Amino acid sequence: MDQRPHALVTGASSGIGAAIVEQLLRDDWRVTGISRRLATFDHPAFDHLSLDLDDVGSIADAVAGFAPTALVHAAGLLKAGPLGSLDHDDGAAMWRLHVDVAERLANALAPRLPDGGRIVFIGSRTASGAAGRGQYAATKAALVALARSWALELAPRGITVNVVAPAATETPMLKDPSRANVAPRLPPIGRFIRPEEVASAVAFLLSTEAAAITGQQLVICGGSSL
Secondary structure: OOOOOOOEOOOOHHHHHHEEEEEHHHOEEEEEEEEEEOOOOOOOOOOEEEEOOOHHHHHHHHHOOOOOOOOEEEEOOOOOOOOOOOHHHHHHHHHHHHHHHHHHHHHHHHHHHHOOOOEEEEOHHHOOOOOOOOOHHHHHHHHHHHHHHHHHHHHHOOEEEEEEEEEOOOOOHHHHHHHHOOOOOOOOOOOOOOHHHHHHHHHHHHHHHOOOOOOOEEOOOOOOOO
């Protein structure tokens, strides 16, 4: 039997999710990447689960056969717009992907996580509020509330629940044309956050050394919050 820890990672086909998969494979994890598009990693410890997370009703059945060591929800969507011209369908789509999917995955998998298991959500620095990104910020703030609540529930089993919240990160989302009217701000360090920097933080939170860190939001912002 394979004794390596096993992580389920959503959004595995690109961006932060792909960087997390690569980091965990280097750290000798077994990884199942969840995404709608095929995620291909030339590694014997990687498997792909094709799943459209927008179809929230299919999630519980899709992961019914898994009992992972860790869940990492990295799939994300950004739609921006100022108050007065909000697109409510965009808001609902972001809530569904960021919050509803996190809830359904955690609800299905938490009972099967081992003692000492891990849950990490990819949030955003904008969870504290950002002009033109109110709907997006609200969904990422909700992840913090979920993490803190579930951290309390799961603490007796040694299972930690945390949020890693980066500022603007060098991913395809950063170049999304829908962001044209709300351009990302360059952090004070003079560059955007790199996906591998986010992945390293996630890997630490999944490690045994991070067993006492739970219910927290780790902000990786290059000084943007100062």
